[in-house]
Amino acid sequence: MVANKAVVYRKPGVVEVEDIGFPDLVLRDGPGVNPLNVGRKCEHGVILKVVTTNICGSDQHMVRGRTTAPSGLVLGHEITGEVIEVGRDVEFIKKGDLVSVPFNIACGRCRNCKQQDTHICENVNPDRPGSAYGYVDMGGWVGGQSEYVMVPYADFQLLKFPDKDQALEKILDLTMLSDIFPTGYHGAVSAGVKTGSTVYVAGAGPVGLAAAHSAQLLGASVVIVGDLIEERLAQARSFGCETVNLRTHPNLEEQIEQILGVPEVDCAIDAVGFEASGHGDGAGEAPATVLNSIMGVTRAGGRLGIPGLYVTGDPGAEDKDAQEGTLKIRFGLGFAKAHTFVTGQTPVMRYHRDLMQAILSGRAQIAKAVNATVISLEEAPAGYKEFDGGVAKKFVIDPHGALR
Missing domain, CATH: 3.40.50.720 (NAD(P)-binding Rossmann-like Domain)
Incomplete structure (x- = not known):
């Protein structure tokens, strides 16, 4: 079995890197998973090898103990990765594609998704409209500050980068498209x-x-x-x-x-x-x-x-x-x-393709603006502490050492 190390919230002020097991195309029971979501089959999903995943200020609210996040919750909703496995029902996304993952999970089928209000999808969180990876009260979808992650509704959600080599050259900018x-x-x-x-x-x-x-x-x-x-x-x-x-x-x-x-x-x-x-x-x-x-x-x-x-x-x-x-x-x-x-979550899919074009054309310099700083997965706990102290950096986790 392939290991899958991930950043896990343990208690206020403490995150640890642990092996959470390799993902499959089912949302299984675990910390923070809504009971009504347990066992949900995701043949419309893919498995990604995570290329970059970022620490977000929203994650810090949980790590500070300012939410009801349970111990053991796998963190991370800013994900960019390479597709290594596709579900039976995935038609257009292929193995080897390099993709950006919107942080809000959306089915593409409900009324809100059809109106581009993907931040308040009606079908992914039994508690209320709207969901996200690795976040408290958002349905329990496993976070992506990890080596591998499962992403549902792949054909609808994923933003494929048109040229893989070009994308890797601008990966510090493109990783910001997830959130x-x-x-x-x-x-x-x-x-x-x-x-x-x-x-x-x-x-x-x-x-x-x-x-x-x-x-x-x-x-x-x-x-x-x-x-x-x-x-x-x-x-x-x-x-x-x-x-x-x-x-x-x-x-x-x-x-x-x-x-x-x-x-x-x-x-x-x-x-x-x-x-x-x-x-x-x-x-x-x-x-x-x-x-x-x-x-x-x-x-x-x-x-x-x-x-x-x-x-x-x-x-x-x-x-x-x-x-x-x-x-x-x-x-x-x-x-x-x-x-x-x-107010409310951002409907990422309303903007991410246009912003990708602004990055690829050189018009947008978002990595420079936010001072993107690459760290390893093992350095994530220290990154959380440094970020909590107010440092002027956006930490980008490089789980496989691909950027270094």
Whole structure:
């Protein structure tokens, strides 16, 4: 039996690399697998040899103990790989294809999938619409921070790279197509970014940096990125963004006015989510901070893209309301300013082919923007700790040493 090492969540702050067994085309029982999904046959699926798989900020929420993720959950929803086995019902994807895997799992058959709302597929998660690999309460599909992984609904979901050699040359960019590039782009599109827009992006983590680069691709005149960590802000400046440090200068409106001459922007993007911090030195966690601040600085009639993750259950929150995902949001302000809010998972398949073309043509430089940094599978636990400390890197796991 071929070994299959993977990154496994054990307890808050602890991930380990373990052998989870070689996958097959059945969703078997295991940590986090919904009982109604156990034994689900996936002859419409494939087995991938994972070429790259990335650590995501969403994974960190689980690893910090801020969700109800069970011990033993195999992590990882950002997957790029080579097809090594195809199911009986797979018609168009072939062995040897190099493919990007959308992080949201989608059947292609339900009403939502047919409307391109693949982030809320009705058939893959018995609890509620929407699913993802290696994520709590998402149906239990096994994560892809591993050497091999099973991917269902292959013909519908997988994005095949047209030229394998060309793709391998740009693999650090193309690995971002499974999640953060489409997620950042969705945040910018949802915020209504267009030629000439002024844009504020809250958060200079990988998704925030991807959103900032996406806003540039969409024609924004000025992109301002806010964060509490100077190293991350320096990364944003490295590809032409303006920045505001909300630890040393907590008044966001004043800082925006210093840059633009007015204390507001056309569009704003929340790339932080529910573990947001208050502004200022020594400020504690305040989960509604980003949502309230972007309402404050976005012009009347503007749009707010919210790809930052918010959850219905946060056992690590400081008060009962926040533990249930109930936040003290100034919704009256948003109403008064006639804001449009767009939330939820990103429908990756709506964007990934176009973004692939932007990468292959050299138009998009997403790996540079997010500072893609390659590590081995064995280095993943250390990568999680470093990422949790706020380092300005996007860790790309290379399970088979192919990139090194």
